[in-house]
Structures are given as C-alpha cells and as structure tokens.
Amino acid sequence: MKVVDTVLSYAGDYHPQSKGMCRLRVFSGEGGPRVLITDLGACNNGRSVTNAIEMIVDRIEDSGLALGATIFIEHYENPDPERDTFDQVRVSPSVNWHSISKEAAIALLGCDPDELEDRTETNKRIVGRAETLRLSTSRFDASPWPESPEITKRKLEIAEGMISRSSVRALVEAGSGERELQRLLKSDLSIIAEAFASPDGEYICFSELPFGDGSVDFAVFTGRSRMDIILIEVKGAEFNLVNVNHYQEFNHKVLEAAGQLRKRLGLFCRNPEATRRELHRIRAEAERGSPLHNAFLGPNAPLEVDPDKDINIRSVIIGGRTQNVLQESRKRHDYERGTSPQVRLESWDTWLRRIQRD
Structure with a gap:
C-alpha cells in the first residue's frame, strides 16, 4: 500500500x-x-x-x-x-x-x-x-535559465547545417534509393537525433558504426544514467513497406535488413559486457573530439551516463512507403512482438512524422 x-x-x-x-x-x-x-x-x-x-x-x-x-x-x-x-x-x-x-x-x-x-x-x-x-x-526558475555560451554556440552550429524535413520528403516522394537517402541524412546527423534522442539535445550520432560482425548505417547514443543506443538501418523509398499482393508480407529488403540486425543483436546478447565497454569507449572518444565514425555531438555534451551501468540497445529499420496506416501498424506491432531480438520497422512516412523541423 x-x-x-x-x-x-x-x-x-x-x-x-x-x-x-x-x-x-x-x-x-x-x-x-x-x-x-x-x-x-x-x-x-x-x-x-x-x-x-x-x-x-x-x-x-x-x-x-x-x-x-x-x-x-x-x-x-x-x-x-x-x-x-x-x-x-x-x-x-x-x-x-x-x-x-x-x-x-x-x-x-x-x-x-x-x-x-x-x-x-x-x-x-x-x-x-x-x-x-x-x-x-529561486524567483527566476520559472523563466528560461541562461544557457552556457558553449551550448548556445553548438546549437547555432547545428542550426546552420540543418537539412529540412521537406528535402527528405522530396526524395521519399520521388522514390529515391537508399544511397541517395543516406547521402542526404549523413550531411546532417541531427535529423536522426531529432527522431530518437531522449532527452532532447543530449545525444551523439554516428554513421557506419561497427557493430557485431558488420556495421549499421546510423546510431544514436543518448539517455541518462544508463545509456540508450538506437541502431538504425536505412532502405530506399522505391517500394512499399508491405507488398501489395495476396500475401501482404513485408518487402524482402526490409526483412533482409531485419535479419542482419537481429544477428548482430544476438552477438551483443551473448557477450554484453565486452560490447558495453566498447560502446562506452567510442562515446568517450567522441566526447573528447574524435571524428571516428563521423561522430556528431548534440548541444548538451558530454552525456550524463554511467559507464558502469548496463546499456539499452534498440534497433530500427526505415524503408518503403506506407499504403494503409492501420493495416501496417498492426502488422508492425505483431512483427516486433513476435521476433527476438526485437527490431522496429518504420516506413519513411511514419518516420517523417517524428521530425519537428520545417
């Protein structure tokens, strides 16, 4: 009670x-x-x-x-x-x-x-x-607290290099392939963080991050206390997420990517301690200014995470277009709950709804 x-x-x-x-x-x-x-x-x-x-x-x-x-x-x-x-x-x-x-x-x-x-x-x-x-x-706690010049400077730097949501949407609606979409996203990794970082502004983004027996297209390190790591694979927008046929299955490109991610996550599950140490080593190097794996720091760095605590690893695949929101939502939910390790599936349409910038 x-x-x-x-x-x-x-x-x-x-x-x-x-x-x-x-x-x-x-x-x-x-x-x-x-x-x-x-x-x-x-x-x-x-x-x-x-x-x-x-x-x-x-x-x-x-x-x-x-x-x-x-x-x-x-x-x-x-x-x-x-x-x-x-x-x-x-x-x-x-x-x-x-x-x-x-x-x-x-x-x-x-x-x-x-x-x-x-x-x-x-x-x-x-x-x-x-x-x-x-x-x-403090009588001024209800008002915005003046942030440090370092944070303001970094926010301005990020804002100057931002790509727009409309520029991504234009490629998606044109049915662009994964290479073209990846090229645009790699030019401004803050758009990846905007979709997945929590708390806002507390993140480190990477592209082509080594993980397991391969690498992932993008990764976001974020969180407090325990570090949250989101691994992201990107596919093109030239196909539907769910095939328009009698079987109504997910497109094979998405399923192949999911299989690769699950294999790499399985390696982590079998050896979590070594993986945790390596990922925290990468985080610490990025926070010291190393450009490894195209490290991109958010305005609030270093992260307030404890290197001795367990980490949370999640994975997302972004690819294809949505045709039926309700039907695909149910299929994605069933897929994510029915596979282990879990992989989240998103179309470009659902992912773009996460983005707040113009």
Missing part, C-alpha cells in the same frame, strides 16, 4: 546554490517501507538522482518519511513507459546500482502495476509541488 507520494527536496544545507528534488513514493510492506525515487527530469532544478543518491537516502532517513527502509529503487521515466529504467540501490558500505526490470521493481515495492502508469509529468499535484519548491529557492 502506498503511504507517501510527494516531492522531496535534497538541496544541500551548507551551500546556497545546491539544488535538487525528486518524486518520492513509499510503500508499506513486511520488513519495512519500500522506497521509489523518481527523477523529475526537466522539473528537477539540480543534480540527477543518480548523482545525488547518497544525499537523497540521507534526507529520506532524516525526514522520517520511511523509517527503517531497506529497499530503495531509482527510477527514470521515459516518454515510452516501456523504456523506463529501474535500479535497486544500496548505499552501505558503498553505493552500488543493480539494474532490474519493471516487473521486478513492482514485486520489490509491493505496489499495484497501475502505480507506474501515474506519469509524473501529468500528475498535477506533483508538478505543482515541484514548481513551488523550485520558486522558493
């Missing part, structure tokens, strides 16, 4: 500029309270819960909100709830994180699964409390 659902401030007592707050949920259970600590994302005016976890646990104990708690779970929400991350945290004798599934988190907390459907950004009470705390520490 939930007994507490509030916003906890973990601003430092001895430093006037120290800030930070999180959503705190406490559940009663045998053996003592169980605690869910949710990062507030854009509403958090200080350090992430990962970087402040010891202070947060101390503040919970000092506040008396969860006396005797032994289970602490760190939680990051994602626009797609299925991509939420959970880590069981132990702070004694030293801090360590253990990645767990959503189902394991629910079992440890003893909460109803519907509890995690209560998204923080749509909970008016929690958002209102966070805003009150934020304004109590």
Whole structure:
C-alpha cells in the first residue's frame, strides 16, 4: 500500500546554490517501507538522482518519511513507459546500482502495476509541488535559465547545417534509393537525433558504426544514467513497406535488413559486457573530439551516463512507403512482438512524422 507520494527536496544545507528534488513514493510492506525515487527530469532544478543518491537516502532517513527502509529503487521515466529504467540501490558500505526490470521493481515495492502508469509529468499535484519548491529557492526558475555560451554556440552550429524535413520528403516522394537517402541524412546527423534522442539535445550520432560482425548505417547514443543506443538501418523509398499482393508480407529488403540486425543483436546478447565497454569507449572518444565514425555531438555534451551501468540497445529499420496506416501498424506491432531480438520497422512516412523541423 502506498503511504507517501510527494516531492522531496535534497538541496544541500551548507551551500546556497545546491539544488535538487525528486518524486518520492513509499510503500508499506513486511520488513519495512519500500522506497521509489523518481527523477523529475526537466522539473528537477539540480543534480540527477543518480548523482545525488547518497544525499537523497540521507534526507529520506532524516525526514522520517520511511523509517527503517531497506529497499530503495531509482527510477527514470521515459516518454515510452516501456523504456523506463529501474535500479535497486544500496548505499552501505558503498553505493552500488543493480539494474532490474519493471516487473521486478513492482514485486520489490509491493505496489499495484497501475502505480507506474501515474506519469509524473501529468500528475498535477506533483508538478505543482515541484514548481513551488523550485520558486522558493529561486524567483527566476520559472523563466528560461541562461544557457552556457558553449551550448548556445553548438546549437547555432547545428542550426546552420540543418537539412529540412521537406528535402527528405522530396526524395521519399520521388522514390529515391537508399544511397541517395543516406547521402542526404549523413550531411546532417541531427535529423536522426531529432527522431530518437531522449532527452532532447543530449545525444551523439554516428554513421557506419561497427557493430557485431558488420556495421549499421546510423546510431544514436543518448539517455541518462544508463545509456540508450538506437541502431538504425536505412532502405530506399522505391517500394512499399508491405507488398501489395495476396500475401501482404513485408518487402524482402526490409526483412533482409531485419535479419542482419537481429544477428548482430544476438552477438551483443551473448557477450554484453565486452560490447558495453566498447560502446562506452567510442562515446568517450567522441566526447573528447574524435571524428571516428563521423561522430556528431548534440548541444548538451558530454552525456550524463554511467559507464558502469548496463546499456539499452534498440534497433530500427526505415524503408518503403506506407499504403494503409492501420493495416501496417498492426502488422508492425505483431512483427516486433513476435521476433527476438526485437527490431522496429518504420516506413519513411511514419518516420517523417517524428521530425519537428520545417
């Protein structure tokens, strides 16, 4: 049973500029309270819960909100709830994180699964409390905070080199092949990040990234705490995603690409530790300014990810044109749920709807 659902401030007592707050949920259970600590994302005016976890646990104990708690779970929400991350945290004798599934988190907390459907950004009470705390520490927190000159400079550089959504759409509607489409996308990797990076602006993009026994056309490194990696294969727009015939199957070009990606993902699943180390090595080199694999950094770099934590790898294939939105949506859903490792299929029409620029 939930007994507490509030916003906890973990601003430092001895430093006037120290800030930070999180959503705190406490559940009663045998053996003592169980605690869910949710990062507030854009509403958090200080350090992430990962970087402040010891202070947060101390503040919970000092506040008396969860006396005797032994289970602490760190939680990051994602626009797609299925991509939420959970880590069981132990702070004694030293801090360590253990990645767990959503189902394991629910079992440890003893909460109803519907509890995690209560998204923080749509909970008016929690958002209102966070805003009150934020304004109590700084009267200008409701206004945009002046960003650093480095971030502004990088945003301007990216904007100057941007390709338009209409330029991609023109190639798609002309039925262009994969080489022509890849050539345009490689001229501005920010358009790839715009579709897949979360949080916005926190990404590193690559093209022709080595992975497994081959390479992928594009990759986006993003996320916080645990790094999210999206592998992207691009096919042409000269065919329909689903064949217009009696069998109504996916085009063979898309299925061949999906087979290659699943094979490479299988290599990762069989040796995740070595893959994790290598991908973090590539990230660190890119953040130091290396141009390897055409590295393209977003405005908010370096990424706030922990190299010692597990990584999340997802894969997407973009190719073909949509003819029947509802029919293809069902087929794509069935395909993605019915294959392992999972590969997401998108037509150029569905992918272009992700892009916000003109």
